[in-house]
Amino acid sequence: MPKVSVIVPNYNHAQFLEQRLQSILDQTYQDFELIYLDDASTDNSNEVFAQFADHPKIRSILNTTNSGSPFKQWNKGIQHSTGEYIWIAESDDFAESTFLETLVPILDNHPNVGIAYCQSRQVDEHNQLKDTMHWWTDDVSKERWRQDFFNNGLDECRNYLSLRNTVPNASAVLTRKQLFEKVGYAYEPMFLCGDWMTWIKLLLESDVFFTAKILNYYRTHNSSVRSKPGAGSRVLHEQMQVFAFLHEQVAIPFEITEIKKDEFASYWLILTLLHKEKIKWKQTIDLYRLAKSFDPFIELRLLKRLKLHGARRYKRKLSQALLSKV
Structure with missing residues (x-):
């Protein structure tokens, strides 16, 4: 053997x-x-x-x-x-x-x-x-x-x-x-x-x-899988799953927790609202629900990121979507 x-x-x-x-x-x-x-x-x-x-x-x-x-x-x-x-x-x-x-x-x-x-x-x-x-x-x-x-x-x-x-x-x-x-x-x-x-x-x-x-x-x-269309939203969803799993298993230091939560909010907005990649609203809501499971203040982070990105015109769209579909 x-x-x-x-x-x-x-x-x-x-x-x-x-x-x-x-x-x-x-x-x-x-x-x-x-x-x-x-x-x-x-x-x-x-x-x-x-x-x-x-x-x-x-x-x-x-x-x-x-x-x-x-x-x-x-x-x-x-x-x-x-x-x-x-x-x-x-x-x-x-x-x-x-x-x-x-x-x-x-x-x-x-x-x-x-x-x-x-x-x-x-x-x-x-x-x-x-x-x-x-x-x-x-x-x-x-x-x-x-x-x-x-x-x-x-x-x-x-x-x-x-x-x-x-x-x-x-x-x-x-x-x-x-x-x-x-x-x-x-x-x-x-x-x-x-x-x-x-x-x-x-x-x-x-x-x-x-x-x-x-x-x-x-x-x-x-030809690597990460270079294919749709990979950005998929990797974000899976990254959130990894973080949620770790969040349950170990006591992650507060500063790391805050970094990751803010990073997810930023990446999500870039993908969804600033059109770096086409993503359906159903996928957006799935991401929102997953983020909400480990971050009760995800809405505030999203609004903060909207302001930083200068994407004011998307505020109403995001707010309406979350209120009507969640």
């Missing part, structure tokens, strides 16, 4: 797939199995995979119809795995050869650690290296992710994951299969923020380790 199960969920990433699979097979730590899952790709992914299909470390699961959820594919791979540790290696990313060599000993030597992850560098579709993910975490702390650290999982959720998903790429993470089973696997109801919700659930039961070594390359390209 291998120590690590590497799950590679793929959908239409044929152009990146060979590099992804080879970066796994070239790991200096070789005690692993690789489970390739194709979610009914419509490109030539299966032709690319065919050159790896007979490798003794590789098993494949090929869907005939698309599952509609990346997190369903995560869970299918985990449920078919035999390893103690899980690496969700997204099919458009790739890794340094020392990824497993660095992170496996952390889980081996620290049984309380449930998530071990590394620094990532972004790379475009042409393999041009871009920034590290410091640009994403610097708003939370400019120093913290520039050095290795251990932290209590509850503290990580309360003070960092409550602000944003500070584990921004699944391919950078090594975790425990037993822990996935304990929390009910990855969170399938979400499409964009399911990884964030999953890290929170795992860290409510364990601790975290981070290494500042750049061992993961996180692909950004125009």
Whole structure:
């Protein structure tokens, strides 16, 4: 039985797939199995995979119809795995050869650690290296992710994951299969923020380790799900769900709570009223009800944001909608 199960969920990433699979097979730590899952790709992914299909470390699961959820594919791979540790290696990313060599000993030597992850560098579709993910975490702390650290999982959720998903790429993470089973696997109801919700659930039961070594390359390209129409309103709705869940589970510091509530109000107004993205009023009301569940003063925040955005002409529209449809 291998120590690590590497799950590679793929959908239409044929152009990146060979590099992804080879970066796994070239790991200096070789005690692993690789489970390739194709979610009914419509490109030539299966032709690319065919050159790896007979490798003794590789098993494949090929869907005939698309599952509609990346997190369903995560869970299918985990449920078919035999390893103690899980690496969700997204099919458009790739890794340094020392990824497993660095992170496996952390889980081996620290049984309380449930998530071990590394620094990532972004790379475009042409393999041009871009920034590290410091640009994403610097708003939370400019120093913290520039050095290795251990932290209590509850503290990580309360003070960092409550602000944003500070584990921004699944391919950078090594975790425990037993822990996935304990929390009910990855969170399938979400499409964009399911990884964030999953890290929170795992860290409510364990601790975290981070290494500042750049061992993961996180692909950004125009075909990513976050670049598609409608993604803005969907991600806002899911972010609100994550925050509402955390709000119930842990005592989030007051200053963070106020930041998030005001941030949601601002983002919602930009999406709905300033026409950055078309969004139906029914979706607006759904967002309002979700926000109201953890923020009794959401109306005041919305009116404040309207004033800041200089959108006075929308005040009556918003007020009438909330009064008539809620």
